[in-house]
Amino acid sequence: MSALKKILDNIRPNFDEGGKLHAFKSVYDGFDAFLFVPNTTSKSGTNIHDAIDSKRIMSMVVIALLPALLFGMYNIGYQNFLAAGTLARASFWSIFLYGFIAVLPKLVVSYVVGLGIEFAWAQWKDEEIQEGYLVTGILIPMILPVNCPIWIMVIAIAFAVIFAKEIFGGTGMNIFNVALIARAFLFFSYPTKMSGDSVWVAKDTIFGLGNQLPDAFTCATPLGQISQNINVPYSMCDMFTGFIPGSVGETSVIAIAIGAIILLWTRIASWKTMLSVFVGGGVMAFLFSATGSSHIPWYEHIILGGFCFGAVFMATDPVTGARTEIGKYIYGFLIGAMAIIIRVLNAGYPEGMMLAILLMNMFAPLIDYCVVQSNISKRMKRLTTKK
């Protein structure tokens, strides 16, 4: 350990001002801080600090995302083998490996492109690298359909990181959820690659694994089928465990619930936001099915599509969400309600979670403004009654 530290300290001068490798200073600093806890000590202010930092927080979110990611990989294989009718003969590992190889390039490319921009930006602005992309980088492949080509994902990531995050000032200053901006970018620019009924099941063999499906093969998501008034062929159990077509990480309620427990237990995500998204969505879905506008029972709205994934991992993003405690209830409730409204009332969009969260990202500052304003008026009132 100390040998590694020595090597790092020895090569440091190359990266300092005037050194040969100064152009890579942000990369060096990033790796140094990644390997060792920085031992800079406080100069003014509190002399002691809590061990928590944003690196740890982001790492915890990534860990919370892993169950959904791993399940998503398995499900990609599962859907391919199911469509080919060879599921009974396939082993667990061949199914998982197929999905793993299908997702891995996207994960790698997502991190390389996103972190590359992040490193370059940090170097240009002479700042420290911020960890926000660690989460965004894993989120983006998880919210795309498996057949979404890598090259358009690259464009979306570059757009989202630069225009949704860096120009606002980096992690902590962005108004919209960066991963969702990437998805929205693709959703409106390449609709045929993002929705419809031919993008949800992987059709090619990869390194001899999996099955080659005919080009004409189609399979819509349950929500897509519902919006076209087709009967959903999946059982309640499939919907809950996640053996249904959908974006990579969104299908399994169980895997997402494990992530939710991690986030809530570590108190990284606010239970207030998370709970109220479910309440908002539940209430709205109940109203729609009671009035007959929606053909499925309210709980299916909750477990289908990206609702759970959005509620657990996207709505709870502290930067883009409401920051006041009362605001979190309102913000969450409106996301849930809005997602169901978009799903039911807009036939063009079978899924509404992404748009609902982006919409409420925009209104979160307004909600907070109203909450803070009530504190201000209380203070003003105290002043006037005194006089």
Add this chain to the structure above:
Amino acid sequence: MKNVIKLRKGLDINLKGTACKGTISTLKSEEYALVPDSFCGVTPKIVVHEGDKVKAGEPLFVSKKHPEVKFASPVSGTVESILRGERRKILYVKVRADEQQQFLDFGSKDINSLDAEAVKKALLDAGIFGYIKQLPYAVSTTPDTDPKAIFISAFRDMPLASDFEVELEGNEKDFQTGLNALSKIQKTYLGISSKQAAKALFNAENVEINIFKGKCPAGNIGVQVNHVCPVNKGEVVWTVDPAHVIIIGRLFNTGKVDLRRVIAVAGSEIKKPSYVEALIGTPLSAVLDGKLAKEDHIRIINGNPLTGKKTTMEDYIGAATSEVSVIPEGDNVDELLGWILPRTKEYSTSRSYFSWLFGKREYNLDARIKGGERHMIMSGEYDKVLPMDIYGEYLIKAIIAGDIDKMELLGIYEVSPEDFALAEFVDSSKLELQHIVREGLDMLRKENA
């Protein structure tokens, strides 16, 4: 029935090396120094020359804006040097102490026969008026302010802080006299902790007693004022450290300026954490002599680890120093992969670490920041440890943006930097909140001057 105020928010950090009661030794030193910086907000004007003879109680410097506010010498002796720093800022006024101490006699007075003006005048003459602080701005107050109330918090609950009951022992009479004197000026509130037991506190006279039940920072004067009698724009509240109440009491009882106080010497790098009695102005080298467990990689703090100032042996006990703490510096610690390893020795309020498993374990924390400074990312972190009716995050943002109107609206007049000490501790974005709040307060003070 006394008023009990329960506070739900807050955090007690259990640090290794809390001072034990026991025999309290009295420290003596050859030289003493008054530090103008320890009187926040005062621009000093020197009124002695090097080589002058002074008695204990004679002023060494006065406030430039209010020359009637004098600052008394803690000892009698010869003014040895006036040390100046950058831009001729006065750092210390050093006095070499005489063998035989001579006190300037201000005459003992019966409080009951005095009115508010007479009490103020006595404090001004004796050069201890400047020890009284005020909200807003958390600075040393001036005699032209008209306080709506006077607040005293009789307990310190920051980690490693000194226990005021130890300081109080043997000084009960002076403490009560001090309270009597202050209550002549304006209605006086005494905040005590539900964990305290001293009769002198619970039976204190001429004051309104509020009992605070809750975690740190319940002992912060700003928190207590916020709950009992919040400061509005244009109002002033005086706040007095309980140790200074004893000094005020002594002045009226004995006629002398006697700046003795009991100080905790605490921290994991102190051999035997204990209490000492010393004059304000005693050099830290005398306070820490023979007490350090280690010589290198330590951090000496004038105050407690949360609100105290990083300093060296060349510093002196300041007006507000109730403890001197020494903790490891941590600049020689290399921890691998901190973002994922369990790090069971570290303390964190976050459940991503395991401190919640260990209950009341004592922690040995060093001075590392343990992360890089970021923009505000997590929400609600400050609110959990700020038991005031204030939106901390929004106030901090308003200060960073320099938005004076917003600062006023969000209640900057009610806070002092120390109220944000715990928030700064728990902040995962590692922002220097106390520094930011101080800047905001200075900005407003300048604006309203």
